[in-house]
Amino acid sequence: MTHDEITRRAWILRLSGATVLTGVSGDLDAAGKPPLPPGLYEPSLDHLAHSLKTVTAPVSDPPPPHYFASEDFSLIQALIGLILGEEPTAPPVPEIAVWIDLIVGRSQGVRAAARSLTPAYRRLAADFYGEDTVRELESEDPQAICRNGLIALQQGGFWNLDTTARVAHLGELENAEDPFITWFKRRVLDGFYTSRQGLQELDYKGNSFWVESPGCAHEHS
Amino acid sequence: MSQKIKTYDAIVVGSGASGGWVAKVLCEKGAQVLMLEAGPPRIPTRDFTEHVWPYRVRFRGFGDTKTFLEKQPVQRLCDACDEYSSHFFVDDTENPYTSDPDEPFMWIRGRQVGGKTFCWGRVSYRYSDYEFQPAARDGYGENWPVAYRDIEPYYDLVESYIGVSGSREGLPQFPDGKFLPPMRLSCGEVYARDIIGKQFGWRLMPDRSANLTVPLNGRPACHYCEQCQRGCFTASYFNSPSVTLPDAARTGRFTLVSDAVVSHLAMADSGKASGVVFIDRSTRAEREARGRVVVLAASALESTRILLNSRSRRFPDGVGASSGTLGRYLMDHFTVESASGIIPSLKSPRREPIGRPMGFMIPKYVNADARFSDKRFLRGYYLAGDSRQDLYTYAYGMRGFGHELRRKIREEIPYMFTIYAQGEPLPRYENYVALDPQLKDAWGVPTLRFHASYGENEHIMAKAMSDRLGEIVDSLKLENRSPIPQRLSIFGKNIHEAGTARMGDDPKKSVVNRFNQVHDAPNVFVTDAACFVTQGCYEPTLTIMALSARAADYIASDYLRNPA
Numbered sequence: 028m029t030h031d032e033i034t035r036r037a038w039i040l041r042l043s044g045a046t047v048l049t050g051v052s053g054d055l056d057a058a059g060k061p062p063l064p065p066g067l068y069e070p071s072l073d074h075l076a077h078s079l080k081t082v083t084a085p086v087s088d089p090p091p092p093h094y095f096a097s098e099d100f101s102l103i104q105a106l107i108g109l110i111l112g113e114e115p116t117a118p119p120v121p122e123i124a125v126w127i128d129l130i131v132g133r134s135q136g137v138r139a140a141a142r143s144l145t146p147a148y149r150r151l152a153a154d155f156y157g158e159d160t161v162r163e164l165e166s167e168d169p170q171a172i173c174r175n176g177l178i179a180l181q182q183g184g185f186w187n188l189d190t191t192a193r194v195a196h197l198g199e200l201e202n203a204e205d206p207f208i209t210w211f212k213r214r215v216l217d218g219f220y221t222s223r224q225g226l227q228e229l230d231y232k233g234n235s236f237w238v239e240s241p242g243c244a245h246e247h248s
Numbered sequence: 249m250s251q252k253i254k255t256y257d258a259i260v261v262g263s264g265a266s267g268g269w270v271a272k273v274l275c276e277k278g279a280q281v282l283m284l285e286a287g288p289p290r291i292p293t294r295d296f297t298e299h300v301w302p303y304r305v306r307f308r309g310f311g312d313t314k315t316f317l318e319k320q321p322v323q324r325l326c327d328a329c330d331e332y333s334s335h336f337f338v339d340d341t342e343n344p345y346t347s348d349p350d351e352p353f354m355w356i357r358g359r360q361v362g363g364k365t366f367c368w369g370r371v372s373y374r375y376s377d378y379e380f381q382p383a384a385r386d387g388y389g390e391n392w393p394v395a396y397r398d399i400e401p402y403y404d405l406v407e408s409y410i411g412v413s414g415s416r417e418g419l420p421q422f423p424d425g426k427f428l429p430p431m432r433l434s435c436g437e438v439y440a441r442d443i444i445g446k447q448f449g450w451r452l453m454p455d456r457s458a459n460l461t462v463p464l465n466g467r468p469a470c471h472y473c474e475q476c477q478r479g480c481f482t483a484s485y486f487n488s489p490s491v492t493l494p495d496a497a498r499t500g501r502f503t504l505v506s507d508a509v510v511s512h513l514a515m516a517d518s519g520k521a522s523g524v525v526f527i528d529r530s531t532r533a534e535r536e537a538r539g540r541v542v543v544l545a546a547s548a549l550e551s552t553r554i555l556l557n558s559r560s561r562r563f564p565d566g567v568g569a570s571s572g573t574l575g576r577y578l579m580d581h582f583t584v585e586s587a588s589g590i591i592p593s594l595k596s597p598r599r600e601p602i603g604r605p606m607g608f609m610i611p612k613y614v615n616a617d618a619r620f621s622d623k624r625f626l627r628g629y630y631l632a633g634d635s636r637q638d639l640y641t642y643a644y645g646m647r648g649f650g651h652e653l654r655r656k657i658r659e660e661i662p663y664m665f666t667i668y669a670q671g672e673p674l675p676r677y678e679n680y681v682a683l684d685p686q687l688k689d690a691w692g693v694p695t696l697r698f699h700a701s702y703g704e705n706e707h708i709m710a711k712a713m714s715d716r717l718g719e720i721v722d723s724l725k726l727e728n729r730s731p732i733p734q735r736l737s738i739f740g741k742n743i744h745e746a747g748t749a750r751m752g753d754d755p756k757k758s759v760v761n762r763f764n765q766v767h768d769a770p771n772v773f774v775t776d777a778a779c780f781v782t783q784g785c786y787e788p789t790l791t792i793m794a795l796s797a798r799a800a801d802y803i804a805s806d807y808l809r810n811p812a
């Protein structure tokens with residue numbers, strides 16, 4: 028199946044969305060009423076079409092990396108593939124790689140912005156999240172983490188290993204709480220479970236159209 | 249050459265929950281209304297992001313941290329302000345404020361047609377006389393000049409019109425309303441309801457929420473996508489742009505001017521307001537609007553800011569300041585959040601449907617039911633939370649890689665239970681806002697400076713709240729528990745700011761009377777939560793709407809007919 032095809036789930040969403048609105052009185056149709064001033068609105072099929080467009084529209088090809096050099100970017104894709112058990116070119120690996128490239132590329136700016144918070148805003152953030160979280164935002168350097176992590180893998184001959192041995196080595200690094208693998212695996216999980224494939228794999232049943240309130244249908248004792 | 253300016257029957261400042269009801273009632277009763285809104289209009293096909301999947305947005309729903317830090321260092325702390333919805337919140341660089349260095353205040357604001365009703369939590373509770381008349385029970389502070397029986401008809405009106413789903417419980421301290429059918433509890437909540445009911449004698453119920461569970465007044469029922477804070481194309485939860493303001497507009501007597509930042513009241517020699525002065529948000533040009541009545545419904549602190557900034561020889565400290573209480577008695581709920589853990593018996597390999605826009609709540613029992621008296625502190629608290637399957641964050645703690653890891657994530661789904669407590673702050677004179685002597689916003693309007701902290705009563709109550717949360721998670725035998733916080737939330741965090749222009753019969757102790765009319769300037773009304781005398785422990789919006797409808801009723805039926 029290509030990205031351009033409408034998935035069965037998307038069709039269900041579309042149909043059930045239409046069902047939701049079919050059950051509505053004619054008030055949904057604003058025809059015959061004077062137009063409302065900008066900013067006021069009524070329930071509208073136009074809004075539904077807008078929403079469903081995002082469900083059914085094809086995912087465009089991932090853009091090229093902005094931060095990682097192409098050689099490193101290939102390694103990033105290969106690592107994502109290993110963590111997920113997929114080929115480096117299999118969806119959604121490339122889109123996760125592009126997102127990681129984006130957040131690593133912007134991390135220097137994030138750090139600078141965090142360090143530039145006024146004392147009042149910093150105090151507010153520290154009271155809200157805790158001092159440790161604010162310090163982490165001010166100091167965490169994903170560029171260095173990734174750079175050092177990739178160098179270490181390279182120097183350790185990681186890429187000369189076969190797939191089984193690579194996964195075993197990643198396990199050793201994880202058990203040793205290696206900063207790169209710890210940081211990177213979490214981003215891969217975030218990237219995967221926010222992808223279409225990952226959400227389908229979870230059988231995620233949210234962002235949907237239900238006729239009645241989801242809730243407990245069981246008896247518990 | 250002077251240009252003749254039209255004089256409206258009423259100018260309403262602010263287009264959110266309060267302003268929407270004032271405009272609806274006034275227009276339907278025949279008044280010509282001009283509404284001024286500081287922010288822009290939101291266009292559903294452009295600004296709504298419901299049903300947008302995370303893989304469609306640039307940062308996959310996690311947001312652009314750099315831009316948040318640079319532009320919204322305060323707003324980003326609100327959990328409803330995310331990559332999908334940050335445009336419903338203000339740019340903090342344009343809207344600064346100050347606070348005491350050791351007492352930060354978290355001011356969350358939404359400036360647009362509809363105000364914060366785009367992103368509010370929709371929790372809709374009635375106050376009872378435990379909230380309106382608390383001093384009669386414990387002797388602290390002031391009672392409201394109104395009682396539940398005065399507001400009850402307006403609660404009925406508002407609930408019947410906006411649609412509030414909820415269960416009828418028959419508890420004297422938590423009045424039932426004109427409810428739509430309640431939503432269902434989740435499995436985890438049913439589990440907790442039974443245990444908490446048996447062990448504590450407290451009733452856990454579906455939250456009371458301004459989401460439609462059945463069609464109402466041409467609005468379809470909720471379709472349970474659980475993305476209310478991104479806008480709603482079916483208008484199935486209450487917000488003013490799709491519920492109250494269209495009614496006002498359809499009368500033909502309603503004029504809406506957006507991007508109009510009101511700076512101050514224009515006062516006539518008579519001591520009444522002739523209108524307001526506002527600044528065009530785009531051009532920065534100063535303009536004036538005239539009205540027989542001015543209704544400030546801009547949110548508690550923005551309305552008070554306008555009053556404070558309306559200084560003249562006659563009103564040197566601002567309009568409504570003669571009692572010395574303008575800006576004083578600032579309140580916001582405090583919470584102890586959150587106790588959470590996993591319900592072991594509900595671990596499952598199968599995903600359940602999700603999408604309810606609310607969770608559960610347990611009303612106030614402590615110091616509202618003789619069986620649950622606690623003399624260590626005044627007033628009380630309620631509990632609320634949510635219980636559902638975790639989506640995937642449990643995977644962060646799982647070792648391994650590849651398909652085996654993914655299988656475990658798919659098949660070992662933990663069932664979370666989360667609960668927090670929200671307490672009533674006492675109204676204290678020493679908690680106040682004033683105009684900052686130096687700082688101005690992007691339109692040259694003086695900003696607010698906050699002086700707000702919680703007192704001994706709040707700290708003692710918070711300890712009791714924390715202990716009670718611990719007892720509850722013990723009783724539920726939760727696993728993987730998070731540590732229960734011991735400290736109070738930041739002042740302002742709950743976005744229930746109230747007080748600063750409180751209501752009362754005595755002009756020496758209050759800013760507005762029982763009909764929200766400023767004692768010092770009888771054609772000026774303050775209808776938002778600035779008028780609150782006390783706050784109870786419950787969310788304020790339903791009460792704001794009821795008071796607004798009541799004040800508008802008074803303006804149309806009494807004041808405009810006999811302004812003398």
